[in-house]
Amino acid sequence: MIINFTTAAIVAISCWALGSLLSFFARKTPALKLPAFILSFGGSVVMVGFIAFYWSLLDRPPLRTLGETRLWYAALIPLVGFLVEYRWKIVWLKYYCMALASFFLGINMLHPEVFDKTLMPALQSPWFIPHVIVYLVGYVLLAASSVTAVHNVSLQLRHKANDAGESVSHYLALLGFVLLSFGLIFGALWAKEAWGHYWTWDPKETWAFLSWLAYLGYLHAYRYKIDRAKLQWYLALSFVVLLVCWFGVNYLPSAQNSVHTYTQS
Amino acid sequence: MMPQCVAAGSGLNGRVPFVFINNKVFFQQVVIMVVPSRRLFQPPWEFRESALFTAVAVIAGFTIQYVASGRGVAMPHLPFNAIALTLFALLVLSIGLGFREAPTVKWFGGIPLGLCLIFAIALLSLIGGVVPQTAVAPGSLPALLGLNQIFSSWPFALIILLFLANLGLSLSWRLVPFKTQNIQFILFHAGFWIALSCGIFGSPDLQRLVMKVDEGYESNLGYTMESETPQKLPFSVFLHDFSLEGYPPQLFLFDPQSNQPLEELTKTTTLVRKGVKASWKGIDVEVLDFLPYALPGKNGIPEPADSTAGIPFAKVRITSSGAPIEGWVSTGSPMMKPDAVVFQQLVLLMMPGSPKAFLSEVTVHDESGEQTKATLEVNHPITFMGWKLYQMGYDTNAGRWSQYSLIEVIHDPWLPAVYLGFFMIMAGNLLFFWNGIKQAEGAA
Numbered sequence: 001m002i003i004n005f006t007t008a009a010i011v012a013i014s015c016w017a018l019g020s021l022l023s024f025f026a027r028k029t030p031a032l033k034l035p036a037f038i039l040s041f042g043g044s045v046v047m048v049g050f051i052a053f054y055w056s057l058l059d060r061p062p063l064r065t066l067g068e069t070r071l072w073y074a075a076l077i078p079l080v081g082f083l084v085e086y087r088w089k090i091v092w093l094k095y096y097c098m099a100l101a102s103f104f105l106g107i108n109m110l111h112p113e114v115f116d117k118t119l120m121p122a123l124q125s126p127w128f129i130p131h132v133i134v135y136l137v138g139y140v141l142l143a144a145s146s147v148t149a150v151h152n153v154s155l156q157l158r159h160k161a162n163d164a165g166e167s168v169s170h171y172l173a174l175l176g177f178v179l180l181s182f183g184l185i186f187g188a189l190w191a192k193e194a195w196g197h198y199w200t201w202d203p204k205e206t207w208a209f210l211s212w213l214a215y216l217g218y219l220h221a222y223r224y225k226i227d228r229a230k231l232q233w234y235l236a237l238s239f240v241v242l243l244v245c246w247f248g249v250n251y252l253p254s255a256q257n258s259v260h261t262y263t264q265s
Numbered sequence: 266m267m268p269q270c271v272a273a274g275s276g277l278n279g280r281v282p283f284v285f286i287n288n289k290v291f292f293q294q295v296v297i298m299v300v301p302s303r304r305l306f307q308p309p310w311e312f313r314e315s316a317l318f319t320a321v322a323v324i325a326g327f328t329i330q331y332v333a334s335g336r337g338v339a340m341p342h343l344p345f346n347a348i349a350l351t352l353f354a355l356l357v358l359s360i361g362l363g364f365r366e367a368p369t370v371k372w373f374g375g376i377p378l379g380l381c382l383i384f385a386i387a388l389l390s391l392i393g394g395v396v397p398q399t400a401v402a403p404g405s406l407p408a409l410l411g412l413n414q415i416f417s418s419w420p421f422a423l424i425i426l427l428f429l430a431n432l433g434l435s436l437s438w439r440l441v442p443f444k445t446q447n448i449q450f451i452l453f454h455a456g457f458w459i460a461l462s463c464g465i466f467g468s469p470d471l472q473r474l475v476m477k478v479d480e481g482y483e484s485n486l487g488y489t490m491e492s493e494t495p496q497k498l499p500f501s502v503f504l505h506d507f508s509l510e511g512y513p514p515q516l517f518l519f520d521p522q523s524n525q526p527l528e529e530l531t532k533t534t535t536l537v538r539k540g541v542k543a544s545w546k547g548i549d550v551e552v553l554d555f556l557p558y559a560l561p562g563k564n565g566i567p568e569p570a571d572s573t574a575g576i577p578f579a580k581v582r583i584t585s586s587g588a589p590i591e592g593w594v595s596t597g598s599p600m601m602k603p604d605a606v607v608f609q610q611l612v613l614l615m616m617p618g619s620p621k622a623f624l625s626e627v628t629v630h631d632e633s634g635e636q637t638k639a640t641l642e643v644n645h646p647i648t649f650m651g652w653k654l655y656q657m658g659y660d661t662n663a664g665r666w667s668q669y670s671l672i673e674v675i676h677d678p679w680l681p682a683v684y685l686g687f688f689m690i691m692a693g694n695l696l697f698f699w700n701g702i703k704q705a706e707g708a709a
């Protein structure tokens with residue numbers, strides 16, 4: 001089982017690496033554009049295929065452990081990069097995205113124990129899949145927004161003009177916020193059915209709320225007279241809160257009796 | 266003749282401090298030039314005043330908490346909390362609408378204060394997200410400041426109240442006069458206002474109790490976390506049957522010397538099925554045969570049995586340095602010892618799989634004779650007389666053979682209001698998603 005994952009991961013990472021290399025050379029040789037895209041896209045297709053295979057093998061969606069959610073990130077993050085390139089003609093984002101995806105797969109290869117095989121009864125709910133998928137896509141968008149913001153900051157520091165970049169990071173953050181809001185409410189509705197109450201200030205819930213607040217703050221600051229260039233720093237740093245929420249929580253002292261740290265059962 | 270803008274001088278940062286109109290220089294946007302030198306508390310108030318105000322509120326909250334020696338906010342029950350909330354909402358609305366031009370009121374309902382309060386809520390939640398929210402020694406500093414129960418502490422309550430006032434004011438200005446283009450704003454902000462205020466004001470009315478019902482018996486007693494004495498409920502529950510379905514069992518290698526499962530093996534636990542193979546550090550295990558329900562037969566070979574009495578048995582072949590070893594392992598049950606295979610100072614064990622589903626067949630009835638028969642299962646609560654009943658737990662030592670079921674019963678009269686808020690936020694979200702896309706398309 002783990003062997004299969006390693007193969008899939010290596011194939012995907014090689015696809016992304018080769019695709020990036022080709023698309024780098026495609027700047028001078030436009031004929032390379034198509035093969036570069038096919039290779040890079042192929043990496044995500046391999047991961048999607050692996051997820052489908054793994055899903056059928058487990059008889060449940062592979063969404064329970066951190067390791068399993070990383071599979072989804074690895075498949076989806078590069079797709080956001082391609083979409084942004086297609087929609088806004090911004091080329092560089094996809095490199096960051098593919099690097100991030102490879103990094104996630106690397107973590108999984110180093111820690112095979114994150115693969116687990118059973119789904120506890122509380123997770124067997126019609127809310128489970130929408131809740132997690134909405135969150136995954138939201139996080140992917142916000143990760144992309146953060147990466148864009150970091151890039152914008154670096155351009156600012158080098159005094160390069162970059163209006164399009166700022167609207168990309170803003171738009172990604174806005175979409176990410178919409179999905180976070182849905183994820184939060186879906187989670188609350190599900191918690192009512194599974195655990196009896198919609199909100200218990202469980203550490204994971206608290207951190208999800210915190211990351212939602214971070215982006216709520218961003219949207220209002222953006223609406224107010226705050227300098228948009230400065231807000232790029234804010235967007236870049238907000239992702240730190242998301243990261244804590246996403247895997248840091250398991251290591252916090254407050255998480256000892258969280259209902260959401262399934263991996264430590 | 267209309268004044269004509271001929272040329273604009275470019276000032277610092279792209280701001281335009283002056284314009285030439287009809288060949289005369291006019292200093293434009295004097296306000297912008299003045300803002301940086303605005304003194305504290307000189308109107309219009311903005312971020313510095315908001316930050317100061319918020320900081321004072323947080324400090325005041327912690328001071329009250331300290332003076333009250335760590336006792337949190339005690340909130341009234343129905344109907345007094347509902348009355349208080351209604352009065353508060355009316356007060357905010359009438360201040361918003363009656364004094365909408367007053368600079369202080371404008372500031373109180375504005376984004377700068379809103380942002381500072383959001384930051385304060387985030388900061389307090391951060392405390393709640395880092396400091397374990399469990400009992401600590403009374404009299405210690407965290408207990409005195411309420412850090413271990415931050416969400417019912419005075420600073421949190423104070424900030425939430427200010428937040429509701431701020432949000433309520435900004436809402437009042439968008440509600441009156443009503444415009445359709447404000448619907449998205451109203452859905453978001455009113456939805457959040459309703460969900461937050463009803464969730465918090467309604468929390469004293471939330472009742473959560475646990476019932477322990479034995480198979481073949483009836484109970485109308487519920488226990489809370491706080492007290493040993495049970496509370497009588499307005500209905501009773503009869504448990505016909507508790508049943509549990511598990512995932513397939515798992516294989517474990519156990520080292521009796523260290524008295525611990527071997528790490529490698531527990532990390533890659535394998536669900537037992539016929540034909541499954543697993544290997545750890547040169548030890549290969551193959552499952553030759555698997556009987557989900559069986560009982561020990563004559564000459565040590567298990568025989569299939571019915572599902573109530575039978576336990577899982579697996580025939581394994583272990584291959585390591587020496588000749589292969591074959592043997593039967595079983596999970597055991599409360600009535601039966603487990604079987605294990607011993608080799609090379611290690612023990613191969615089979616553990617019961619984790620539970621896949623557990624359910625209680627119950628009949629619930631009240632004094633007037635109203636009754637329902639239902640199946641309680643995790644994620645499938647039932648509703649009876651405004652109470653929700655949840656399958657919560659069972660005797661985990663006995664597992665499938667548990668003689669009782671733990672049922673959580675919950676009464677939350679404020680739930681519909683909170684859900685109304687949730688659905689308003691989701692509707693606002695949908696509009697926001699849609700308008701966001703349209704906006705971006707306009708911009709691109």
Ligand code: HEM
Pocket residue numbers: 216219220222223374375376378379380382383428431432435450453454457690697
């Ligand atoms: C702290 C109190 C709050 C105040 C004073 C406030 C005020 C405002 C104002 C004045 C706007 C600009 C509206 C416009 O230009 O049409 C706005 C936008 C918005 N608010 Fe709030 N708000 C607050 C809290 C919230 C909360 C709790 C939520 C979420 C449930 C929220 C969600 C939004 C959204 C999604 C927008 C649209 C942002 C955009 O169009 O870019 N606000 N808010």
